Amino acid sequence: xxxxxxxxxxxxxxxxxxxxxxxxxxxxxxxxxxxxxxxxxxxxxxxxxxxxxxxxxxxxxxxxxxxxxxxxxxxxxxxxxxxxxxxxxxxxxxxxxxxxxxxxxxxxxxxxxxxxxxxxxxxxxxxxxxxxxxxxx
Amino acid sequence: xxxxxxxxxxxxxxxxxxxxxxxxxxxxxxxxxxxxxxxxxxxxxxxxxxxxxxxxxxxxxxxxxxxxxxxxxxxxxxxxxxxxxxxxxxxxxxxxxxxxxxxxxxxxxxxxxxxxxxxxxxxxxx
Numbered sequence: 605x606x607x608x609x610x611x612x613x614x615x616x617x618x619x620x621x622x623x624x625x626x627x628x629x630x631x632x633x634x635x636x637x638x639x640x641x642x643x644x645x646x647x648x649x650x651x652x653x654x655x656x657x658x659x660x661x662x663x664x665x666x667x668x669x670x671x672x673x674x675x676x677x678x679x680x681x682x683x684x685x686x687x688x689x690x691x692x693x694x695x696x697x698x699x700x701x702x703x704x705x706x707x708x709x710x711x712x713x714x715x716x717x718x719x720x721x722x723x724x725x726x727x728x729x730x731x732x733x734x735x736x737x738x739x740x741x
Numbered sequence: 742x743x744x745x746x747x748x749x750x751x752x753x754x755x756x757x758x759x760x761x762x763x764x765x766x767x768x769x770x771x772x773x774x775x776x777x778x779x780x781x782x783x784x785x786x787x788x789x790x791x792x793x794x795x796x797x798x799x800x801x802x803x804x805x806x807x808x809x810x811x812x813x814x815x816x817x818x819x820x821x822x823x824x825x826x827x828x829x830x831x832x833x834x835x836x837x838x839x840x841x842x843x844x845x846x847x848x849x850x851x852x853x854x855x856x857x858x859x860x861x862x863x864x865x866x867x
Contacts, residue, residue: 609833633853636766640759640852683798687826688753690849698849704825 644692648731651697654685655728658704662724665708666717679708685727693735700727745770745865746788750807751796751824759852760794768856778802782810790807790819792843792863797825805840809854811840820863 661678664670670678682705690698701724707720747770749760754776759773773790775781777799780821785793793811797804804823820843844862846855860867 632767632769636763636853639762639766643755643759647759650755660841680798680800683826684753687824687848691756691852692761692849696848734822 640692646736647688648675648694648735651685651694652688652691652728652731654681655712655724655731657681657686658708658724658727661708662717662721665711666721675708679705682708687704688732694731695736697727697730700730745791746773746774747767747771747859748773748781748784748790748793750775750778750799750804752776752799753796756796756824756848757841760855763852763855764859767853768859769855776842778804778807778810782814785811785819786814792859793819793821794846794859795821795823795842797823810844822846822859822862824850 618720658678658681661670661681664674665678668706682701685704686698686701689701704723704727705717706722707723710718711717745768747764747768750762751757751760754781757776758834764772771787772795773784774861775784776853779802781793781795784790787842795807799807810819810822811821815821822844823840823842824846844851846858846862850856850858857867859865
């Protein structure tokens with residue numbers, strides 16, 4: 605993912621990372637980092653709650669009782685988790701959450717639901733571990 | 742030059758909080774928050790921001806619907822940057838580009854470098 609252009613010329617720009625990654629005042633970045641860590645703690649708790657919701661949806665799916673609407677809700681929860689986790693240092697959890705989102709859209713049959721359940725368990729495990737090297741470092 | 746005024750629209754409270762903090766502390770900008778599209782439209786009506794950071798996927802009025810509503814109102818020229826967890830998929834990237842936004846920032850993102858990325862997209866001096 606890289607910048608398409610550096611100025612607002614009417615085209616969409618994907619806004620690549622700045623070359624030095626920390627181009628503003630270092631003291632401001634340091635102050636922000638400590639506050640990011642506090643917010644990240646709360647985000648992690650929220651994401652663990654989301655993973656718990658996904659586990660419940662997966663159980664319902666495995667039992668063949670999940671509706672199309674519920675699948676959509678579950679996929680939305682996984683999508684939110686994917687967007688949040690990596691921002692707070694859990695990139696691997698983001699990757700797994702994306703897979704969970706995809707599987708809630710497609711899962712059909714015992715094997716697929718079993719795989720989805722395994723992914724959700726993996727997601728919980730990764731969220732319980734310390735964050736990886738990331739934006740927070 | 743006056744402080745930039747940025748409206749952040751995202752349904753995830755932690756994401757709103759971290760963006761607000763980093764744009765205020767690192768960017769030195771004024772930040773207002775909206776948790777959904779309707780709230781965003783109201784906030785823009787109250788005061789026109791210098792830029793809007795808009796989540797693509799939100800329950801109810803999603804990013805594109807919010808964008809359409811904003812573009813149909815009196816504030817058609819406010820630059821909008823989309824936040825998207827789907828940016829890694831090239832097809833989606835191309836679709837987002839067609840929405841007439843200034844840029845797209847993928848989720849997850851590095852909170853600390855976010856002000857620089859926004860400045861880069863909008864051509865704002867750091």
